[in-house]
Amino acid sequence: MxxxxxxxxxxxxxxxxxxxxxxxxxxxxxxxxxxxxxxxxxxxxxxxxxxxxxxxxxxxxxxxxxxxxxxxxxxxxxxxxxxxxQVGTVQQTSNPLDFALSKPNTFFAIQTPNGIAYTRDGSFSVDNQGFLVTKQGYKVLSSAGYNNGGGILLPPSMQVTADKNGELSFKDITNAGLNEQIGGGNIAVVTFDNTKFLKKQGENLWREDVTKEGIGEAKPTLLTNSGAVEQGFLEKSNVxxxxxxxxxxxxxxxxxxxxxxxxxxxxxxxxxxxxxxxxxx
Known part of the structure; x- marks a missing residue:
């Protein structure tokens, strides 16, 4: 009934x-x-x-x-x-500290108090110590520092440029006669074998979902030649x-x-x- x-x-x-x-x-x-x-x-x-x-x-x-x-x-x-x-619309900002990822299943690696997390929000800034950080103040990891929490230190009064692979270089803008580019390392960009084992944790960050069966299949892989980094752009929501x-x-x-x-x-x-x-x- x-x-x-x-x-x-x-x-x-x-x-x-x-x-x-x-x-x-x-x-x-x-x-x-x-x-x-x-x-x-x-x-x-x-x-x-x-x-x-x-x-x-x-x-x-x-x-x-x-x-x-x-x-x-x-x-x-x-x-x-x-x-x-799916990748959202990529919008130009002309801010040298804004970075977008033009390929799906690629993420910036971020060091948080609870370990490494991942994000596609490349709206970065510089903290008081000169490190490249997210809006929440978390360090953006470098490729060399991915396993030990190493961040990216930006020298003061330097112009920052990045190529498609996230490799940074600096040029002194206080000395008009000095045009030499100084290498600054790479922004850590990772990909996953299976993104369904990633979990949103808030603050626009992702983590591996350790509560889900098959988490071992996530397998983050550090990319050395991602070809996905766009400086001066931001990826918007795909909603x-x-x-x-x-x-x-x-x-x-x-x-x-x-x-x-x-x-x-x-x-x-x-x-x-x-x-x-x-x-x-």
């Missing part, structure tokens, strides 16, 4: 969770290097049939799994969450506002539909059943 109510409730919860994802995407519409998230919605029956042989049931039988879950066997749920790694607003409207309509189904179930069907049972009694 209540199975339809349970299905509608589960569907509504699923759409609420999807709405959270869409809202987060829209909130980061102007966040440099942000990658939009999305969900895959499936039903409980399909997922249960794929894994019911290994369910931790007392009698370990398929019949018991089907019996226990039969009233919930068509409840829509979020089967998977994923991140769209499309029109698509996200369309998804939000669709989700809100589904929530409204599920709400009407629940109301009909409780007010009309249940009331009708009670009245008929009362008459028969």
């Amino acid at each position: 209540q199975s339809g109510y349970y299905v509608a409730t589960g569907g509504m919860v699923t759409q609420f969770n999807r709405l959270d994802v869409i809202s987060n995407n829209l909130a980061n519409l102007n966040t440099n290097g942000f990658k939009r998230d999305d969900v895959v919605i499936g039903d409980y029956l399909r997922l249960m049939q794929e894994h019911q042989d290994t369910l931790p049931l007392d009698n370990n039988t398929r019949a018991s799994a089907k019996f226990i879950n039969r009233t919930l066997n068509r409840v829509p749920i979020i089967a998977e969450e994923y991140t769209d790694q 499309n506002a029109v698509i996200e607003m369309t998804n939000m409207i669709e989700t809100n309509r589904l929530v409204d539909m599920y709400s009407k189904v629940m109301k009909t179930q409780m007010d009309d069907l249940n009331g009708d059943a009670i009245n008929k049972l009362a008459v028969r009694a």
Whole structure:
């Protein structure tokens, strides 16, 4: 009698969770290097049939799994969450300390208090000690210092230039007669065998998801010739506002539909059943 109510409730919860994802995407519409998230919605029956042989049931039988879950066997749920790694629009800033990555699955390596993290937000600056840092003050690692936390020290009064591989060079701009370029090392750029094992941790940073099975497949690789670094540019978010607003409207309509189904179930069907049972009694 209540199975339809349970299905509608589960569907509504699923759409609420999807709405959270869409809202987060829209909130980061102007966040440099942000990658939009999305969900895959499936039903409980399909997922249960794929894994019911290994369910931790007392009698370990398929019949018991089907019996226990039969009233919930068509409840829509979020089967998977994923991140769209497509490169966002690259915008010119002409700031020599802004860097964009023009290729997907490439990240700047950052030293944080909790270890190495990764980001595509190349809006860097210089701290009081002269090191290249992120907006949060975390050191941008050099290729040579990737394994020991070594940052990039920028000499004062020097013009900074970088090539496509992130190799830095400096030129003294206080002495008009000195045009010699001084090598300054490379910005550490890494790639991963499988980005699905990366997890957003906040502050526009990523980490390897150690809680996820198969984390060993992430395997960060330091690139010496990435060909992806663009100085004086920033990568914008890959969120499309029109698509996200369309998804939000669709989700809100589904929530409204599920709400009407629940109301009909409780007010009309249940009331009708009670009245008929009362008459028969």
